[in-house]
Amino acid sequence: MTFDDDALNRLVPASLWKPDWADALERAGELDQRRREPWARRRRILALAVIGVVLTALIALGAENARWFFEF
Amino acid sequence: MSSEIVTIESIESVYRRRSASLFRLALARTSDPEVARDAVQDGFARAICARAGFRGSASLEEWICRCVLNATGDSRPPAGEDELHEADDVFWKAATPDAEVRAAVRRLPARQRDALLLRFYLDYDYLTIAETLRIEVGTVSATLQAARRNLTRALEKVAR
Numbered sequence: 001m002t003f004d005d006d007a008l009n010r011l012v013p014a015s016l017w018k019p020d021w022a023d024a025l026e027r028a029g030e031l032d033q034r035r036r037e038p039w040a041r042r043r044r045i046l047a048l049a050v051i052g053v054v055l056t057a058l059i060a061l062g063a064e065n066a067r068w069f070f071e072f
Numbered sequence: 073m074s075s076e077i078v079t080i081e082s083i084e085s086v087y088r089r090r091s092a093s094l095f096r097l098a099l100a101r102t103s104d105p106e107v108a109r110d111a112v113q114d115g116f117a118r119a120i121c122a123r124a125g126f127r128g129s130a131s132l133e134e135w136i137c138r139c140v141l142n143a144t145g146d147s148r149p150p151a152g153e154d155e156l157h158e159a160d161d162v163f164w165k166a167a168t169p170d171a172e173v174r175a176a177v178r179r180l181p182a183r184q185r186d187a188l189l190l191r192f193y194l195d196y197d198y199l200t201i202a203e204t205l206r207i208e209v210g211t212v213s214a215t216l217q218a219a220r221r222n223l224t225r226a227l228e229k230v231a232r
Contacts, residue, residue, distance in 0.1 A: 005192070008177070008188075008193075010173075011100060012095075012096040012099040012193070014092045014093075016095070016105050017091065017112075025117075027114060028121050
């Protein structure tokens with residue numbers, strides 16, 4: 001038996017390979033981070049919305065009751 | 073060479089283009105499809121995690137290839153070569169008729185084997201092989217010739 005290039009080509013069939021990028025990302029811990037990111041963004045937006053509502057309500061209440069901080 | 077920013081997208085691009093070739097390289101090194109698959113996936117995962125440390129002294133693909141080669145080394149079970157060959161036979165006897173070639177490749181010195189596999193499965197030129205294996209470019213040709221000579225000798229012995 002002699003060595004030739006075809007021998008190495010036959011040796012490892014590429015057909016056994018099934019690419020899975022999501023698995024590589026998961027092994028790197030990136031998938032969890034990506035999954036968390038939209039929730040983190042939504043939480044931030046929700047928190048800002050709540051703060052906005054509370055501030056608006058306080059300002060409206062203060063204006064209606066003529067609080068000192070509205071007397072310029 | 074200056075460092076460059078490596079994004080996950082650029083690593084993904086290498087994955088799309090080269091993961092099949094890297095799998096063949098890992099499979100030729102380990103003789104176990106599952107171990108080879110783990111090595112490729114772990115190699116890319118390491119590249120993703122360590123991308124901030126990429127210095128650009130080699131191309132991104134070469135750097136990732138080194139990650140996969142390192143992962144291939146780590147993925148090997150802590151067993152002797154003979155035990156590995158016995159385990160491999162279960163899969164390979166049925167899958168390919170080239171068990172002697174595989175065994176001869178595995179018996180090559182590590183540098184010769186890696187240079188040969190990089191040349192075959194990734195079609196790397198001498199400079200890229202030298203950069204990937206961190207050896208002098210002038211020694212690549214001699215290393216490849218020695219690998220071929222050793223393989224031919226090993227296979228002649230089997231044929232006798």
